[in-house]
Amino acid sequence: MKGIVISMDALIALLVLIVILTLTNGYLNGIQEAENRSLLLKEQASDIATVLEKNGFLEEAVKTGQVNDIRSYLNRLPNSICAETIAFEAVDQNIVFSAVKPSCTQSSGEASSINRSFIMNDTQTNFYYARVTTWIRDSQ
Amino acid sequence: MVFLFILLTILTFTNTIFQQTVFNEKNELDETAFLVANSLIYSQGEPANWHTLNGVNGISNIGIAATRNVIAEEKLEKFVDLNQNYYEETKDLLGASKYGLKVSILRMQNNQSIAEFGLEPMETSGVSTANRFAYYNGEEVIARIKVFKQ
Numbered sequence: 428m429k430g431i432v433i434s435m436d437a438l439i440a441l442l443v444l445i446v447i448l449t450l451t452n453g454y455l456n457g458i459q460e461a462e463n464r465s466l467l468l469k470e471q472a473s474d475i476a477t478v479l480e481k482n483g484f485l486e487e488a489v490k491t492g493q494v495n496d497i498r499s500y501l502n503r504l505p506n507s508i509c510a511e512t513i514a515f516e517a518v519d520q521n522i523v524f525s526a527v528k529p530s531c532t533q534s535s536g537e538a539s540s541i542n543r544s545f546i547m548n549d550t551q552t553n554f555y556y557a558r559v560t561t562w563i564r565d566s567q
Numbered sequence: 568m569v570f571l572f573i574l575l576t577i578l579t580f581t582n583t584i585f586q587q588t589v590f591n592e593k594n595e596l597d598e599t600a601f602l603v604a605n606s607l608i609y610s611q612g613e614p615a616n617w618h619t620l621n622g623v624n625g626i627s628n629i630g631i632a633a634t635r636n637v638i639a640e641e642k643l644e645k646f647v648d649l650n651q652n653y654y655e656e657t658k659d660l661l662g663a664s665k666y667g668l669k670v671s672i673l674r675m676q677n678n679q680s681i682a683e684f685g686l687e688p689m690e691t692s693g694v695s696t697a698n699r700f701a702y703y704n705g706e707e708v709i710a711r712i713k714v715f716k717q
Binding site: 438441442445448449452453456459460463466467470471474475477478481482500503504505508 | 572575576579580582583586587590593594597598601604605608635636637675676697698699700701702707709
């Protein structure tokens with residue numbers, strides 16, 4: 428009788444161990460997958476900032492206050508990707524403009540942001556930075 | 568009872584190992600797509616004039632950027648040319664030797680293809696896609712990198 432109890436005890440302990448190992452494994456896999464996704468979103472945000480800077484859209488939007496070109500660019504991104512661009516004055520942090528991809532609302536899920544500084548030369552040199560945030564569109 | 572327990576243990580472990588293998592493969596595909604994309608659109612390649620060399624001899628890294636996120640026309644042309652005779656070697660140089668690779672440069676305006684390298688995956692599953700954004704000849708483009716099991 429004592430032997431059976433000990434065996435049962437050992438079996439239950441092993442079972443618990445297996446359950447814990449399986450759950451831990453699943454959890455760690457989930458973390459790794461989320462990390463990869465987050466890394467790609469960050470690089471995509473960086474791509475968007477670079478392209479907007481190189482095609483002059485950031486500068487234009489600061490000069491005119493019009494964000495149509497930026498919004499139109501964001502709208503051409505692949506359907507699954509949402510993005511928002513906000514520009515700030517570097518010194519006092521005032522928002523200069525903000526544009527979000529049409530039909531996108533801020534996700535409840537993960538989002539990645541990068542800040543990119545840029546310079547405007549008009550009558551004097553002014554420093555700004557653009558914050559680009561990307562996230563995956565919530566499935567409808 | 569003991570038999571049932573052993574059976575349960577084997578089933579659980581088999582399932583865990585299977586899931587781990589599938590996950591590791593997906594993870595590796597994602598990482599490879601990410602690294603290929605970075606290499607292509609961030610770097611000029613090594614040496615920077617690799618596109619003027621014959622074949623792939625002397626090339627240690629392939630990049631099609633003139634500057635970060637700006638694709639150089641002549642590098643892109645050479646990259647596409649390599650597809651004809653040096654598909655495997657080019658994949659090796661990009662760090663995707665174990666997998667199939669398809670790189671498409673698409674106009675953002677209408678998704679029309681400007682340039683293509685590699686092979687289209689046979690199946691839709693087991694494909695990792697990285698969409699990256701760049702600038703090419705005055706227009707915005709998407710660099711779509713697909714990495715898949717061959």
